Amino acid sequence: MQASVLGLWEVVNNLTRIRPTKRDRYRVTIFGSARMQSEDALYAGVRQLASELTLLGCDIITGGGPGLMQAANEGSVIADPEDLTRSIGIRVALEFEQAGNPFIEEMYSHRTFFSRLHHFVLISDAFVVVPGGIGTSLEALMIWQLLQVRKLHQTPLIFVGDMWADLVSWVDRYMIQRAPALADPADLSIPQCVTDCEAAIALLKASHAQWQQRSEP
Template sequence: MSERTPDPHGERATDNPDSIDLCRIIDQSVAQLWETVESLERLQPRNLQRFRVSVFGSSRVPPESPLFNDVKEMTRRLSAAGCDLVTGGGAGLMQAANEGATNGQLSTPASGDLPIRLIEGHTKAPFVEKVYRHRTFFTRLHHFVRLSSAFIVLPGGIGTTLEAMMIWQLLQVEHLPSTPFLLYGDHWNGLLQWVEETMVDNHYADRRDLSLPTVVTTVDEVVEVILMDFEHFQANNPAGTGNSVR
């Protein structure tokens, strides 16, 4: 007599067949939901009406840090020039980015509203004009991509690295058009060296992939690169200038 083939769902197959049906229904529903999202993406391609800059970075940097003040100055200048700022909210460098964007908005009539914030949960924070709440990290990252014309990656940990690598990969496979993707500071040198020596040298990635991020080490460099792209955006989207949030 042959042995019974184990069911992938374990004991639930014999003890509670209804639970298996429920699991299958949930799995199928999730798959159908993602198909719907992909269909909507095709129907409504990424057509940006505003020039928005997403800022990623650590939530652990204290306000007295020089980096905190550099980020405030960076986003102040971008906001004053008319760029929208998009952050994940929270403390540390996200707080610095939001504060700087608010200061830029207050300092010049060329700018409009406060930064957009994509968050998980129900946390509130000052210096934010518009909040989108997400229950999962994955939908939040997807929303960053949908909103943004440029990306600045500040020093950070695993979460910031995940965000950076997702943008990098989308640029690699051309799911994003040519977009400013800035890695700020010497913090990222080790990652870039690892990608070159472990991925590129072993033919897991192309050498041209190393040119997708731009390493910048000063606030002036960040502002110069972003505003150069902003000017190009304005030239091609004369009705989509300024930085009010829509």
């Protein structure tokens, strides 16, 4: 049994070495709360964020659920009446959250959080983290760690809102400003903290322009 499990992990490790093919469109993953309602101001902000990126020609990726994930997928769809980009959802099987939101055009489903998180990494060019709970925190910290150990390169990680700025401050206080330090001070500069979605749009427009330059033959 143990040999079979170890053999399976070796297959998984080999899959992680596969590099994605060159993409025609810049892809932005937006992580955020499933609990936010459509009447909340943040819902409208995330929807506008996704719409602005879609107008640039970007694909939008979310966890495929309700709340701010739906806001992002909705923003993608309403800004793309000619269906030139894709609104993507990457789901995980949960008993209390069965169906994807109605604005997903391309759906992927996973049985485990492990494979789902890896899928986000493989197909994304940038990550935006808006307010969310434990699941959003897991996603944010995973991307932060992959950038820290240089498993991801030239990949923006943008934190939107005070809660994430406070997280970075917590890391500074409890990991950096102590002896011995538990992390490198340079790690604090990996996520770009902004106050609102408008500021995130500005950063992503600049990153998208750089991506286009790198993609030119």
